[in-house]
Amino acid sequence: MSKDRVASSSMWISELFQVGVYKRSQGRVTRQATFAALAIAVALGAWRFYAHFGPSFKAGLSYLIAGGILLLGLWICYRVVNIPRFADFLIAVEAEMNKVSWPSRTELYRSSAVVIFVMLALAALLFGFDLVWGFLFEWMGILKKVG
Numbered sequence: 001m002s003k004d005r006v007a008s009s010s011m012w013i014s015e016l017f018q019v020g021v022y023k024r025s026q027g028r029v030t031r032q033a034t035f036a037a038l039a040i041a042v043a044l045g046a047w048r049f050y051a052h053f054g055p056s057f058k059a060g061l062s063y064l065i066a067g068g069i070l071l072l073g074l075w076i077c078y079r080v081v082n083i084p085r086f087a088d089f090l091i092a093v094e095a096e097m098n099k100v101s102w103p104s105r106t107e108l109y110r111s112s113a114v115v116i117f118v119m120l121a122l123a124a125l126l127f128g129f130d131l132v133w134g135f136l137f138e139w140m141g142i143l144k145k146v147g
Helices: 003-016 028-056 059-080 084-099 105-140
Strands: none
Touching: 028 059, 028 084
16 A cells, blocks of 8 residues: 555544534535535435344344444444545535526426426337338348237
């Protein structure tokens, strides 16, 4: 391993044992949403662990292990969104999202209607091609009629 990889991995591990919040007032919404998504994944993992391995342990021990996995995972999720490089990325994402010009409700409806119409038209066109080629292949004897 190179010295840079060893240094970065030791910095990442040391970051997990800190308590402070990096740049507390910046990127709050993005960090909270990222934490919530990670926390849901960890909670589902702990629940699946309990559902899969719970019957093989004693009742209290299975709760304890699943709860420990949940707590450890939530702490890691909390610390991951506060690692300086990742937090700076999330802050930049939120700053860019604030610059986006979102469409109005009527523009959204109009654009959605166009997309749905084009999808239905292409589906009908492909269905027509399928019928034509299927008929031609049956007529030439390449495909046999089913039924």
